[in-house]
Amino acid sequence: MSTSFDQKLFEDELSLRFEKTQLDNKDPVYEAAVYSLFSGGKRLRPAMLEMAYQLFTDADVDVCRPFQYAIEMIHSYSLIHDDLPAMDNDELRRGKACCHIAFGEATAILAGDLLLNAAYEIMTEACLAAGDKRSLSAMKVIASAAGGRGMILGQSRDLAFEKRYSVTAAEIEEMQELKTSALIRAAFLAGGILGACNADEEDLLYEFGSKLGLAFQIRDDLLDTIATTANLGKSTGKDERDNKKTYVTVLGIDRAGQRLAELSNDAKVILMKLEELAGVDTSKLRLLTDKLETRRM
Amino acid sequence: MSTSFDQKLFEDELSLRFEKTQLDNKDPVYEAAVYSLFSGGKRLRPAMLEMAYQLFTDADVDVCRPFQYAIEMIHSYSLIHDDLPAMDNDELRRGKACCHIAFGEATAILAGDLLLNAAYEIMTEACLAAGDKRSLSAMKVIASAAGGRGMILGQSRDLAFEKRYSVTAAEIEEMQELKTSALIRAAFLAGGILGACNADEEDLLYEFGSKLGLAFQIRDDLLDTIATTANLGKSTGKDERDNKKTYVTVLGIDRAGQRLAELSNDAKVILMKLEELAGVDTSKLRLLTDKLETRRM
Numbered sequence: 065m066s067t068s069f070d071q072k073l074f075e076d077e078l079s080l081r082f083e084k085t086q087l088d089n090k091d092p093v094y095e096a097a098v099y100s101l102f103s104g105g106k107r108l109r110p111a112m113l114e115m116a117y118q119l120f121t122d123a124d125v126d127v128c129r130p131f132q133y134a135i136e137m138i139h140s141y142s143l144i145h146d147d148l149p150a151m152d153n154d155e156l157r158r159g160k161a162c163c164h165i166a167f168g169e170a171t172a173i174l175a176g177d178l179l180l181n182a183a184y185e186i187m188t189e190a191c192l193a194a195g196d197k198r199s200l201s202a203m204k205v206i207a208s209a210a211g212g213r214g215m216i217l218g219q220s221r222d223l224a225f226e227k228r229y230s231v232t233a234a235e236i237e238e239m240q241e242l243k244t245s246a247l248i249r250a251a252f253l254a255g256g257i258l259g260a261c262n263a264d265e266e267d268l269l270y271e272f273g274s275k276l277g278l279a280f281q282i283r284d285d286l287l288d289t290i291a292t293t294a295n296l297g298k299s300t301g302k303d304e305r306d307n308k309k310t311y312v313t314v315l316g317i318d319r320a321g322q323r324l325a326e327l328s329n330d331a332k333v334i335l336m337k338l339e340e341l342a343g344v345d346t347s348k349l350r351l352l353t354d355k356l357e358t359r360r361m
Numbered sequence: 362m363s364t365s366f367d368q369k370l371f372e373d374e375l376s377l378r379f380e381k382t383q384l385d386n387k388d389p390v391y392e393a394a395v396y397s398l399f400s401g402g403k404r405l406r407p408a409m410l411e412m413a414y415q416l417f418t419d420a421d422v423d424v425c426r427p428f429q430y431a432i433e434m435i436h437s438y439s440l441i442h443d444d445l446p447a448m449d450n451d452e453l454r455r456g457k458a459c460c461h462i463a464f465g466e467a468t469a470i471l472a473g474d475l476l477l478n479a480a481y482e483i484m485t486e487a488c489l490a491a492g493d494k495r496s497l498s499a500m501k502v503i504a505s506a507a508g509g510r511g512m513i514l515g516q517s518r519d520l521a522f523e524k525r526y527s528v529t530a531a532e533i534e535e536m537q538e539l540k541t542s543a544l545i546r547a548a549f550l551a552g553g554i555l556g557a558c559n560a561d562e563e564d565l566l567y568e569f570g571s572k573l574g575l576a577f578q579i580r581d582d583l584l585d586t587i588a589t590t591a592n593l594g595k596s597t598g599k600d601e602r603d604n605k606k607t608y609v610t611v612l613g614i615d616r617a618g619q620r621l622a623e624l625s626n627d628a629k630v631i632l633m634k635l636e637e638l639a640g641v642d643t644s645k646l647r648l649l650t651d652k653l654e655t656r657r658m
Contacts, residue, residue: 086509087539093517094509145474150466169447170520173470174513177442177477181508184481188504191488192497200489200497207485211478212383212391216471220390223467242384 068118068348069111075102078133085182096167096175097182101140104158108280109135109251115352116255116269119344128258130190131202134183135251138210141179142247144172146219152306180210202254209250218243225309233315237278240311244284245277252276261342268338272349275331280356282324285310289317291360328357365415365645366408372399375430382479393464393472394479398437401455405577406432406548412649413552413566416641425555427487428499431480432548435507438476439544441469443516449603477507499551506547515540522606530612534575537608541581542574549573562639569631569646576624577653579617582607586614588657625654 082101086094110132117128125132147154147162148169154162164172187206191199208214221239225231252273256266288303289312303310311320331353335346379398383391407429414425422429444451444459445466451459461469484503488496505511518536522528549570553563585600586609600607608617628650632643 087511087514088509091509091514091517092521093513097509141474145470148467148470150470170445171517173442173445173447174517176474177438178509178513180474180477181504181513185501185504185508188497188501192494192501195494197489197492200485204482204485204489207478207482211482212385212388212394212475214384216390216475216478217384217388220388220468220471224389 069107069114071107071111074107074110074132077129078102078136081130081133081186082137082182085178085185092167092171093174093178096163096171097140097178099160099166100144100157100163100175101137101179103160105136105140107136109139109248112248112251112273112352113255113258115348116252116261117259118255119338119342119346119349120256120259120261120265123259127194128255130186131199131206131254131258134187134203135206135247135254137179137183137186138206138215139247141176141183142210142215142219144176144179148172151219151223152302154302198257198260202257205253205257206247206250209246214242214246214250218246222308226307228309231309231314233311236309236311236314239309240278240281241274244281245274248277248280249273265338265342268334268341272331272334272338275327275334276353276356279324279327279331279353282311282320282327283356283359285312286317286320286324287359287361288312324357328353366404366411368404368408371404371407371429374426375433378427378430378483379434379479382475382482389464389468390471390475393441393460393468394437394475396457396463397441397454397460397472398434398476400457402433402437404433406436406545409545409548409570409649410552410555412645413549413558414556415552416635416639416643416646417553417556417558417562420556424491425552427483428496428503428551428555431484431500432503432544432551434476434480434483435503435512436544438473438480439507439512439516441473441476445469448516448520449599451599495554495557499554502550502554503544503547506543511539511543511547515543519605523604525606528606528611530608533606533608533611536606537575537578538571541578542571545574545577546570558639562635565631565635565638569628569635572624572628572631573650573653576621576628576650579608579621579624580653580656582609583614583617583621584656584658585609621654625650 079102083089088094113128113132113135114125143157144163146152147157148164155165156162163175187203191203218239222243225239249270252269253266256269261269285303288301303313311323332350335349338344339346376399380386385391410425410429410432411422440454441460443449444454445461452462453459460472484500488500515536519540522536546567549566550563553566558566582600585598600610608620629647632647635641636643
């Protein structure tokens with residue numbers, strides 16, 4: 065997504081680091097976790113974390129790496145569990161069979177658990193090694209976004225909405241704020257904190273992440289409607305069939321598109337404020353915002 | 362379990378602290394997590410952590426509380442996920458319907474996820490507040506025990522054994538070492554570390570926890586065979602029916618009982634070494650070892 069984020073390098077390092085969290089690398093749960101973690105994800109959240117980090121420091125990415133690994137593992141665990149038959153009952157993810165299709169349900173549940181726990185193992189070790197408050201603050205931001213004040217509550221709302229006849233646009237936005245924006249926002253916040261941004265800069269990163277997260281989700285919902293399964297690598301048209309409540313199923317394609325444009329614009333206004341306040345170059349984040357608004361997968 | 366561990370007080374404090382990890386306390390996932398977390402557990406791991414802590418310090422339990430909460434939440438999450446239809450397919454736990462029976466499978470999966478994540482939210486905040494290396498080391502010990510080098514790998518082995526015709530006693534012990542001992546050992550280790558024990562004392566706590574954890578599990582397996590469902594509050598005779606591999610199903614009641622006595626004795630020998638080395642009073646831990654060896658539920 066960024067010109068600076070080296071995805072290939074990141075993948076290799078992630079693989080090496082994740083191996084250390086396991087005693088038995090032949091165990092099916094570990095294999096299932098690896099299968100899902102390395103299934104062609106865009107590594108969007110780690111890239112976001114790194115971009116935010118590099119706004120405020122020239123220091124090596126070694127400092128932010130463990131948090132990049134962790135946030136991708138948390139994202140990956142959430143996809144595995146969300147795809148389960150009892151939840152969204154999906155079969156295809158990133159063009160491959162979902163974890164529970166490939167490895168069975170029990171192994172998939174445990175693989176999700178493993179990834180969530182491994183995220184914290186890695187962050188805890190990073191905090192011990194760094195011995196500073198910033199690392200712990202970054203872990204706190206990520207932990208809070210992943211939990212009952214964030215992603216998990218969002219997934220619960222999403223499931224509840226499926227059973228309701230109608231849901232308002234405001235309710236959709238609040239749900240997606242939790243389900244998707246929370247972790248995306250945490251990526252920017254954690255990156256900023258690790259890069260030693262100040263409280264005002266943190267506030268702007270928070271606002272930017274909120275807008276961009278929502279925009280990302282609306283684009284996702286639009287793609288579910290307008291893209292083909294082959295292009296997207298996951299089942300499309302599923303939201304409608306499953307009675308999923310999204311911006312698109314509730315407000316239609318046109319109004320969802322308008323809201324996407326509005327949010328992307330808001331996000332770029334916040335970037336200008338950040339440039340003024342911090343004197344940093346936010347061009348990569350502006351480019352990212354544009355790319356996410358028009359992405360085809 | 363201990364004369365000093367105030368379970369009622371602990372329950373009240375746990376409830377208050379857990380509430381803070383949630384944005385919406387009416388959400389079914391939160392309700393399901395509360396249902397499972399407060400379902401009459403013995404709070405054995407928090408009691409163990411506190412006992413180990415108090416071996417080495419007279420300081421207030423405030424310091425070890427967050428880690429007691431966390432370890433109980435991790436235990437509770439593991440029970441919710443282990444009971445799921447895709448895993449052990451249980452219906453009864455502590456005399457009540459299992460979480461997925463009471464709240465549905467999707468909510469139960471998320472409630473487990475919530476508890477695991479909340480454990481880390483609470484420990485991270487405790488580490489931030491304490492600002493010392495000991496808290497982070499305690500979190501690391503717990504995180505490692507819960508993950509792919511501990512509990513999750515143990516559960517994976519346990520599931521794999523069900524499909525095998527025969528399993529050796531050594532394999533059973535290795536599996537239970539991971540599935541049950543790892544977290545019990547982590548309780549003692551984390552307590553000791555928070556109480557500022559030294560490396561030699563840590564080693565003895567590690568050994569003691571390993572023995573006691575295995576002894577606890579064998580007693581659990583014996584109770585599955587000899588107790589009634591009404592007494593135990595969970596389905597009995599299930600191990601045999603499910604082709605579960607335990608000390609009892611593999612070696613029979615008598616040899617399992619012998620191994621239990623042997624492990625309990627080993628544990629008490631280690632306590633004597635700890636008394637000699639550290640000059641601490643381990644009588645509560647000796648009492649606990651005796652109680653666990655002969656417990657009826």
